[in-house]
Amino acid sequence: MSQLKELLTSLSPTKLGEAIQKSQIYRSVFRVGVPVSDRKRMLVMLGNVFLHLHPVKVRKSGIRLRFTWCMGGITFFLFLVLTFTGLLLMFYYRPTIEYAYVDIIDLREQVPLGIMREIHRWGAHAMVISVWLHMVRVFMTGSYKPPREFNWGVGVILLVLTLLLSFTGYLLPWDQLAMWAITVGSNMARATPFAGYEGPGANLLTLGENIPLISSTSDARFALLGGTRVGEMALLRFYVLHCVGLPLVAGFLMAVHFWRIRRDGGISGPL
Amino acid sequence: METIKDIINTLTAPEILITLATILLFVSAKYRHVFYTNTVALVLFPAMFVFMAISMFDEDFYLIVTKPDNVPIVGMLFLIPFFTWFSMREAVRNDRRTDSGTPLIEKEETADKVLTWPDLVYTELIAIVLLTVLLVGWSILIPAPLEESANPAATPNPSKAPWYFLGLQEMLVYFDPWLAGVVFPGLIIVGLMAIPYIDTNPKGNGYYTFKERSWEIMTFLFGFLILWVLLVILGTFLRGPNWNFFGPYEYWDTHKLEALVNVDLSDYFWVRLLGMGRPDNILIRESVGFLVVLGYFLIPPMVLARTIFKRFYENLGPARYHIMVFLLLCMASLPIKMVLRWLFNLKYIIGIPEFFFNI
Numbered sequence: 001m002s003q004l005k006e007l008l009t010s011l012s013p014t015k016l017g018e019a020i021q022k023s024q025i026y027r028s029v030f031r032v033g034v035p036v037s038d039r040k041r042m043l044v045m046l047g048n049v050f051l052h053l054h055p056v057k058v059r060k061s062g063i064r065l066r067f068t069w070c071m072g073g074i075t076f077f078l079f080l081v082l083t084f085t086g087l088l089l090m091f092y093y094r095p096t097i098e099y100a101y102v103d104i105i106d107l108r109e110q111v112p113l114g115i116m117r118e119i120h121r122w123g124a125h126a127m128v129i130s131v132w133l134h135m136v137r138v139f140m141t142g143s144y145k146p147p148r149e150f151n152w153g154v155g156v157i158l159l160v161l162t163l164l165l166s167f168t169g170y171l172l173p174w175d176q177l178a179m180w181a182i183t184v185g186s187n188m189a190r191a192t193p194f195a196g197y198e199g200p201g202a203n204l205l206t207l208g209e210n211i212p213l214i215s216s217t218s219d220a221r222f223a224l225l226g227g228t229r230v231g232e233m234a235l236l237r238f239y240v241l242h243c244v245g246l247p248l249v250a251g252f253l254m255a256v257h258f259w260r261i262r263r264d265g266g267i268s269g270p271l
Numbered sequence: 272m273e274t275i276k277d278i279i280n281t282l283t284a285p286e287i288l289i290t291l292a293t294i295l296l297f298v299s300a301k302y303r304h305v306f307y308t309n310t311v312a313l314v315l316f317p318a319m320f321v322f323m324a325i326s327m328f329d330e331d332f333y334l335i336v337t338k339p340d341n342v343p344i345v346g347m348l349f350l351i352p353f354f355t356w357f358s359m360r361e362a363v364r365n366d367r368r369t370d371s372g373t374p375l376i377e378k379e380e381t382a383d384k385v386l387t388w389p390d391l392v393y394t395e396l397i398a399i400v401l402l403t404v405l406l407v408g409w410s411i412l413i414p415a416p417l418e419e420s421a422n423p424a425a426t427p428n429p430s431k432a433p434w435y436f437l438g439l440q441e442m443l444v445y446f447d448p449w450l451a452g453v454v455f456p457g458l459i460i461v462g463l464m465a466i467p468y469i470d471t472n473p474k475g476n477g478y479y480t481f482k483e484r485s486w487e488i489m490t491f492l493f494g495f496l497i498l499w500v501l502l503v504i505l506g507t508f509l510r511g512p513n514w515n516f517f518g519p520y521e522y523w524d525t526h527k528l529e530a531l532v533n534v535d536l537s538d539y540f541w542v543r544l545l546g547m548g549r550p551d552n553i554l555i556r557e558s559v560g561f562l563v564v565l566g567y568f569l570i571p572p573m574v575l576a577r578t579i580f581k582r583f584y585e586n587l588g589p590a591r592y593h594i595m596v597f598l599l600l601c602m603a604s605l606p607i608k609m610v611l612r613w614l615f616n617l618k619y620i621i622g623i624p625e626f627f628f629n630i
Binding site for chain 2: 070
């Protein structure tokens, strides 16, 4: 009996924790160990690839919630959530006219834990709002001023990419809402000056005498949709842009954005 | 109750709503010491909330607000005013400190360096956990919208772009697609990116302030809040079938008739002013319009450089100055065109539908 008691005591969470922390596996993964001393807290920031996005020390004024609203961080986190849920959705979704809509129905009715599409959609809306608020914060604190002019520009492109990511994703459920929203949106492209067949100047561009260069099958809208209307090719194009093209560009620019925050002197503050 | 609803329905008509919002923005900035305080927020935001809650009892209001994709915009309706108010409150507080010679709120802690672990990392962790809870809760409560399968033969009325582009779609009321859908979005992007290179005011870098950069802040807030966010809200909640205006408590009647009474400038000039027919030659017909547009982009920069923008011209130099004024004129063209439409039913200043060239 007493032996059993001894065994149980030795299995207490504290002791178990200590044993784990002493094990070779744990120490190989977390080189620094639990950051309990200031030295270890610094080392953990340097040693971890994700944490080293941040500097070891930061100005207290710069990380105040009342100063940053955490909006940039929230936007980045939402991007990660969308990447993850988007990946799961790709398992179930086929970007063709025959399957797209029924796959979405299946996603809602057959797939266990079926809130991934909801998280993806609401997260995308939230990201649009959070990226706008991030811009408002950066503007209102004058943080675009030198030396951060370039990073503001990168941020503007990231904002546009966020909208484009949301726009391309909007088509994928292939329901009435999707199709007509994209129709309205992409109809703008046919009014592109010179490059859209209903844009000013397009009928000045001709091949030879009077064969128009820009027609409904050779204009900016056609390039966007891969057809004269929102159809099969548009679905495929938007799918590829949504899942591969735009996230790659956004990811690349985010790397630049974060790197430049560090290089330009960290989160802004009064000099 | 019905009278109140009617009053609100009238007040939310685009011309009144946009004018009132603009007045509110500028008046609140003028009296910012009174407006951007906790007391006002404690009255304003609960009042907005109560207004929304009571309005939910109205069938038409409920219908439009609870459309699944409109839910985030309802959130935005609170978030954007709140953060605008908050940043202005911080600015007012800092300005007061500057006046009395005490250091800025941010300045008090600039010298303090803290360890990122735990001070920042834990804030981020808490933000992540809260956001995850919010997203999961939201996703369980409200299913993502899914309408009927796409059908190219059945055009819904109204057909709306995704909500964040509805500001652009609302612009279509005043400008043709080549401007509202292509040129203006391009100019918005270029204009935003140009801000740090045009704004050479070295003050207000890295802290909230209004006094030191009131001009920049008012231009930005007018552009963002009125010309973007308000138009998104207008386009989402108040535009129904055929893109007609409907008050928040109005039934979206597909058969609502709006008289098409808009008149081109060429019509005003040749027919109404000179009492003759419009000339057949396009260039002569639209010559007045061309003069107006050219004059709009050429005269103000020169006049302003000598008058109220004199300081800008001296500080910025010709290149920066002209780019700034050009971008400002482009931005101002939207409210100007709106006012011209509301007052004179003006359709096109230059109208050459033959070449899709309408301004």
